[in-house]
Amino acid sequence: MKIATYNLWDHPAGLPHRGQQIIDTLSAQSPDILCVQENFMGEDLVSRLSFLPYSAHHPDMDLSVLS
Secondary structure, three states: OOEEEEEOOOOOOOOOOHHHHHHHHHHHHOOOEEEEEOOOOOHHHHHHOOOOOOEEEEOOOOEEEEO
C-alpha cells in the first residue's frame, strides 16, 4: 500500500500551470491513499484523479483525503 501526503501551497505566487503539474505528479505516483493540505484545487483535484474514487474534502480548511 502506498500512502502520499502533499501540501499544495495555496498561495497566489505559485507557478501559473501548477495545477496540471500537480495532477501529473500525483498520477505518476499512483498512491492508494492521498492526503492533501492547502488544496487550492478543491473538488477539481478530486474529479481529475479518477484512480482514487473515494474522497472527503473539507472546504473551510482546504484538506482532502482520497483513496
